[in-house]
Amino acid sequence: MTIAPQAEARYAVYPSLRDRVAFVSGGSTGLGAEFVASLAAQGVRVGFADIDAAGAERLLERTGAAGCPKPLFVPADVRDVQQLEAAVAAVAAELGPISILVNNAANDERHDTAAVDEAFWDNGIAVNLRHHFFAIRAVTAGMRELGGGSIINLGSISAHADFVGLPVYIAAKAAIEGMTRTLARELGPDRIRVNCIIPGWVLTEKQLSTWATPETLAKVRQSQSLHDHVMPADVARMVLWLAADDSAMCTGQNWIVDGGWM
Ligand SMILES: NC(=O)c1ccc[n+]([C@@H]2O[C@H](COP(=O)([O-])OP(=O)(O)OC[C@H]3O[C@@H](n4cnc5c(N)ncnc54)[C@H](O)[C@@H]3O)[C@@H](O)[C@H]2O)c1
Numbered sequence: 001m002t003i004a005p006q007a008e009a010r011y012a013v014y015p016s017l018r019d020r021v022a023f024v025s026g027g028s029t030g031l032g033a034e035f036v037a038s039l040a041a042q043g044v045r046v047g048f049a050d051i052d053a054a055g056a057e058r059l060l061e062r063t064g065a066a067g068c069p070k071p072l073f074v075p076a077d078v079r080d081v082q083q084l085e086a087a088v089a090a091v092a093a094e095l096g097p098i099s100i101l102v103n104n105a106a107n108d109e110r111h112d113t114a115a116v117d118e119a120f121w122d123n124g125i126a127v128n129l130r131h132h133f134f135a136i137r138a139v140t141a142g143m144r145e146l147g148g149g150s151i152i153n154l155g156s157i158s159a160h161a162d163f164v165g166l167p168v169y170i171a172a173k174a175a176i177e178g179m180t181r182t183l184a185r186e187l188g189p190d191r192i193r194v195n196c197i198i199p200g201w202v203l204t205e206k207q208l209s210t211w212a213t214p215e216t217l218a219k220v221r222q223s224q225s226l227h228d229h230v231m232p233a234d235v236a237r238m239v240l241w242l243a244a245d246d247s248a249m250c251t252g253q254n255w256i257v258d259g260g261w262m
């Protein structure tokens with residue numbers, strides 16, 4: 001028997017999410033845009049930061065359905081910690097205290113080990129790792145006052161599978177898992193949860209236009225236990241569950257959404 005992809009209406013609605021405030025970095029396109037749209041569809045007031053203003057415009061055009069709050073776009077480069085902190089503060093000032101943080105912005109551009117110089121290394125760490133830490137620091141005081149919160153970091157299967165060609169990105173993604181565990185311990189007494197989602201290969205528009213060929217698609221399908229491709233909505237549903245009170249006693253963990261690849 002083939003189980004068809006479920007219709008939108010069959011997925012969970014989380015009452016605990018309604019009217020909460022979320023901050024999503026890198027929310028203009030790709031997975032981040034799916035997170036913004038999915039959270040807003042649950043009644044979350046979402047602020048998102050990105051350097052891609054055109055992408056943000058496209059996202060805003062397709063969100064804000066009747067009864068769902070319109071997301072708020074704050075232009076910011078997450079490599080600039082002051083800009084990032086200002087974006088977090090702007091979202092809190094406009095929408096209210098932030099109880100959900102999704103650290104999503106990244107850049108997976110390929111690079112040769114031999115060609116990496118100090119500037120490339122520093123930039124790669126700034127765009128893929130450093131902002132997670134500073135965004136977490138920027139939201140924790142507000143979450144403490146609220147009595148808790150949910151922080152969701154984005155790792156990557158590339159730190160676990162046999163990937164080559166992007167060592168700086170993979171080093172950053174591996175570090176996010178360690179940071180998740182220690183900050184979950186540190187912030188747990190304040191009921192602030194810190195989790196890490198590890199996506200497999202997710203077919204965003206960028207991945208489709210950059211890397212997808214009949215051969216790569218077939219190879220990944222065969223590497224997975226489930227032979228359907230992972231789509232952005234599959235990862236967004238994990239974000240929703242981790243953001244909601246349904247996962248109240250889950251923290252410090254990796255949550256793998258890879259179709260059973262690892
Ligand atoms: N797509 C996948 O297959 C996959 C697999 C494993 C992990 N991930 C992780 O999931 C997350 C999202 O992946 P994606 O494929 O949607 O990425 P993407 O590259 O398609 O999108 C990243 C978003 O971050 C934004 N961004 C980039 N640099 C920025 C900066 N300096 N300041 C602010 N915003 C910036 C981009 O404009 C874009 O909107 C990332 O953390 C990525 O590492 C993705």
